[in-house]
Amino acid sequence: MVLIFYAFARELAHFRRRLESRSALEGEGLHGFRARLGPTELVLIATGMGTMRARQVARRAMPLFSEAKLVISTGVAGALSEGLRPGDLVLADRLLLGGKESCAPDHILPIAEERVGSAERALRAAGLRFTTGALLTTGRVLADGAAKRLAKEQSGAIAVDMESAALGLEAAAHGIPFVCVRAVLDAVDDEIPAAELAGPDGRVNPLAATKFLICHPATILKLPRLMRNLSRATASLADALEALARHG
16 A cells, blocks of 8 residues: 555646546545555545644544555645756655744654665656755745745755655654655746635635735736646656556
């Protein structure tokens, strides 16, 4: 069994189509689904956005699926390094948990070298290009270039998300092998339009969004590019997740 954690459903849009025998995950307050990829059983669990929610969900889920041979943290990420573009894959070799006052890490979680090496071999065997490096987990969206460049300076990470460090810590506590693969949604100087409108579950409140767009009409022009980037990122994730799940 492979246990996959993601923040919101749209991140798995492409991967979901490749799966068989899908059924809703029920019980224990968890949201997600079970499926198969060839002979491999998958349990895919939505955490919602943010470190606290990810930790809470992982603490409920991991004791229930302690037979899992691998935990994968996945989803989109923001680039902190100049060379990363939307759709590029990032494989974490260590996770940095950002502090409350800054992005300087309060905690550094190395990912087992043999597990990173195994993931690298699986991705290469599938013909996928990726970058291996440190991933920063923060408690807030870094919505513009200034915030992302400061995070890079403070942490040394190449990309940023909001869940992976919490998931990695819980996997370590339960003794389950862990890997993290993310796809870049936004380059360093890309802005995330109306990022603050997303709730903890990754959904946008329609009324709040309507009010925001009325007050900031120029944002509408940025949304098509964001959606293209999201589609590119989720297509890359589908390829990466298939390679990792099949390789085990």
